[in-house]
Amino acid sequence: MENISKRIEKYWDTRSADFSRVRRMEIEGADFSAWNEIIKKHLPANKNLKVLDVGTGAGFFAVLFSKIGCEVTGVDMSKKMLDEAEKNIAAFNCRADFFKMNAQELNFDAENFDVVISRNLTWTLPDAMQAYKEWCRVLKRGGVLMNFDSDYGDKNFTNKETCAKGEVEDAMLIECNEIKNSLRISTHNRPRWDIELLETLGLKVTFDSDIAPRVHVDKNLEYDSVPLFGIYGTKI
Numbered sequence: 010m011e012n013i014s015k016r017i018e019k020y021w022d023t024r025s026a027d028f029s030r031v032r033r034m035e036i037e038g039a040d041f042s043a044w045n046e047i048i049k050k051h052l053p054a055n056k057n058l059k060v061l062d063v064g065t066g067a068g069f070f071a072v073l074f075s076k077i078g079c080e081v082t083g084v085d086m087s088k089k090m091l092d093e094a095e096k097n098i099a100a101f102n103c104r105a106d107f108f109k110m111n112a113q114e115l116n117f118d119a120e121n122f123d124v125v126i127s128r129n130l131t132w133t134l135p136d137a138m139q140a141y142k143e144w145c146r147v148l149k150r151g152g153v154l155m156n157f158d159s160d161y162g163d164k165n166f167t168n169k170e171t172c173a174k175g176e177v178e179d180a181m182l183i184e185c186n187e188i189k190n191s192l193r194i195s196t197h198n199r200p201r202w203d204i205e206l207l208e209t210l211g212l213k214v215t216f217d218s219d220i221a222p223r224v225h226v227d228k229n230l231e232y233d234s235v236p237l238f239g240i241y242g243t244k245i
Contacts, residue, residue: 013135013191014086014111020184021066021087029067029093031230036072036101038227045073047220048126051241053153058123063112063144064130068094068105075103079124082117084110113140120149128157131203137194138206145210145244154212154242156203157220159235162195200238212242 021028035041052058058079062070065083071094074081083105085091091107098105110116112127113136125144131137144154166182166189189195197203204214219236 013188016184017133017135017188018086020181020188021085022089023181025067025087025089025093028090029097032067032069032093033097033100034230035069035227036097038229040224040227040230041073043224043226044069045077047224047239048073048155049077051153051155053123053151055123059121060124060126061115061117061122061144061147062105063115063125063127063140065094065105065107066090066129068097068107070126070128071098071105071107072101072103074124074126075105076101081105082122083107084112084115086111113143115143115147117147119146120152121147123149123152124155125152126155129159131156131158132161132189132194132199133192134194135192137197137203141203141206142210145207145212145242148244150244152244154207154240154244156240157237158199158203158240159233159237160199161189161235162197162199164235200240203240207240207242211245213245214240214242216240 060074060079060081062081062083065071065085067090068083071081071083083094088109091109094107112130112134125148134140148154166185200216204216207214217239220239221237225232
């Protein structure tokens with residue numbers, strides 16, 4: 010487990026600068042308001058929300074939630090990704106706290122956050138089941154877990170528009186495929202597996218099978234054609 014985790018961390022360190030460039034384009038373009046619309050529909054009713062952005066990457070959700078007045082904490086296993094997140098938070102005049110942390114082993118008290126959110130992370134985790142348990146643990150009663158991800162399990166990354174978007178060197182595509190194929194989550198039928206697991210963990214779950222047409226609206230950006238599902242779980 011430790012070896013694959015280090016390999017994943019190194020992969021995202023390598024991808025961090027280009028990944029951040031794409032996220033900045035999203036923040037500055039039409040995709041940002043589209044994401045904002047979907048997110049707001051699923052937020053708890055109370056104000057002053059505490060949000061945990063798991064796998065914050067270059068800080069896209071950290072910027073979004075900061076701009077709507079939330080207290081944001083972002084965690085990521087990649088130090089270079091967190092460096093990019095810090096740059097983006099400053100560039101867009103927002104505030105968030107960032108910590109280098111394993112998504113499967115969160116260093117937070119139980120029932121600490123009103124919202125736990127993640128995007129394009131779960132498919133890269135060595136133990137997604139443990140991650141979901143941790144995310145539910147730190148979520149308050151009545152809080153909402155939102156996860157946006159794709160079922161890449163049987164896909165083969167062969168072009169520069171796939172594998173988390175942006176310009177990807179051939180060596181990185183090979184590495185992305187090898188990492189993905191080594192992970193247990195790649196064998197699951199998603200999002201059905203995710204939904205069934207979250208329901209056993211005590212969440213009331215709704216989902217969208219594909220929100221890509223609603224959030225990938227910027228004509229200046231290219232995305233893969235794999236459905237982007239949205240899972241919304243309320244902790245009962």
